[in-house]
Amino acid sequence: QVQLQESGPGLVKPSETLSLKCTVSGSSINTNYFWGWVRQPPGRGPEWIVSLFHGGSTYYNPSLRSRVTMSVDTSKNQFSLTLTSVSAADTAVYSCVRGTIFDPFDPWGQGTLVTVSS
Amino acid sequence: QSVLTQPPSVSGAPGQRVTISCTGSSSNIGANYDVHWYQSLPGTAPRVVVYRNNNRPSGVPARFSGSKSGSSASLAITGLQADDEADYYCQSFDRSLSGWVFGSGTKVTVL
Numbered sequence: 001q002v003q004l005q006e007s008g009p010g011l012v013k014p015s016e017t018l019s020l021k022c023t024v025s026g027s028s029i030n031t032n033y034f035w036g037w038v039r040q041p042p043g044r045g046p047e048w049i050v051s052l053f054h055g056g057s058t059y060y061n062p063s064l065r066s067r068v069t070m071s072v073d074t075s076k077n078q079f080s081l082t083l084t085s086v087s088a089a090d091t092a093v094y095s096c097v098r099g100t101i102f103d104p105f106d107p108w109g110q111g112t113l114v115t116v117s118s
Numbered sequence: 119q120s121v122l123t124q125p126p127s128v129s130g131a132p133g134q135r136v137t138i139s140c141t142g143s144s145s146n147i148g149a150n151y152d153v154h155w156y157q158s159l160p161g162t163a164p165r166v167v168v169y170r171n172n173n174r175p176s177g178v179p180a181r182f183s184g185s186k187s188g189s190s191a192s193l194a195i196t197g198l199q200a201d202d203e204a205d206y207y208c209q210s211f212d213r214s215l216s217g218w219v220f221g222s223g224t225k226v227t228v229l
Contacts, residue, residue, distance in 0.1 A: 036218075045120065045207055045223040046156075046164065059217050095163060099218070101211050102170070104154035108163035 002026040004096045004109035012090075012116050018083040022096030022109060029054050029077050034099050037070070037081045038108070039092035047092075051099070052079065086116045121146060122208050122221035129227040130198045138224045140191045140208035146219060148189030151211040155184055155193045158205040158223075167206075168193060195226070203228045 008020035022035070029035060036051030036059075050070045052058045060068055069082045083090060093113050097105035123141040130136040140153060147153055153171050156164035166175050168184035171191060181197045191210075195202055208221035 045205075046158075046209075046220045048218040048220065051218065061217055062215055102152055104156070104166045104169045104209060105164075105218075106166050106169075106175075111163055 002098065002107055004098065004107055006094060006096050006109045006112040008094075008112060008114070010113055010115060012086050012114060013118050014087055014116055015085055018081070018086050018090065018094075018114055018116075020081045020094055020096075020112065020114070022079050022081075024077045024079070024098075027098075029072055029074055029079065032100075034059070034101075035072070035079050036097055036099065036105075037094060038097050038105060039090075039094045040111075041089075041092040049083075049094075050081065051097075088116050090114070091116045120222035121212055121215070121219040122210065124206075124208060124221040124224045126222070127225045127227065129229055131229045132198055132200065134198050135194060135196045136198060136226060137195075138193045138206055138208075138226070140193070140221050142189045142191075142210060142219075144189060145214035146189075146210045146212040147186065147191055149213050151213070153184065153186050153191035154209045155182075156207045156209065157202075158207060164207065198226075198228055200228050202226060 003025045034051040037049040040046045067084045072079045093111040095111040096109040099105040155168040158164045167182045171186040172184045212219045
């Protein structure tokens with residue numbers, strides 16, 4: 001059973017950089033799936049952020065592309081997200097996900113709330 | 119502004135049938151990308167209730183069904199139960215955006 005677990009700070013100051021990691025268990029990252037991130041601001045719907053196919057393409061949400069970086073560490077079976085120049089609008093529950101172009105995001109990590117505040 | 123449009127809310131009495139629409143465009147649902155539906159409850163990760171337009175994962179009751187036609191899709195819940203009360207989101211892929219898109223979300227209320 002594949003499981004994803006996010007880790008990282010729960011509080012980030014405005015204008016600083018948000019950094020999160022996702023640890024994958026039950027599967028190698030070196031598989032034919034996209035690994036990525038979705039966020040859900042309080043009271044709002046999910047928003048896809050970025051997805052990466054290991055050894056292949058990275059797809060970005062155009063509205064966030066200029067601030068987002070995603071990378072993979074195969075030795076630790078982890079992938080990470082960095083979001084620069086954050087503001088209060090970036091406050092959300094951030095979840096790591098697995099998916100394909102044709103399949104739903106499944107599974108999801110439990111999600112981690114990141115609050116942007118001074 | 120979500121790429122996929124859903125009604126903000128639907129409601130029904132226990133035992134009734136409700137449907138949720140998801141309207142897209144020629145660059146996502148109309149481009150033959152599959153539609154998936156999630157049930158979202160506070161504090162938990164979204165749960166897939168329908169995948170690839172009309173398939174149910176194991177463990178999801180047969181009361182949940184999906185359909186797709188043209189640039190739109192629908193989720194139907196028959197025999198509405200109290201624990202169906204949740205937010206529901208559709209999701210697909212958009213070739214113009216080269217990325218995944220979610221619907222605006224629909225709150226289902228059981229009266």
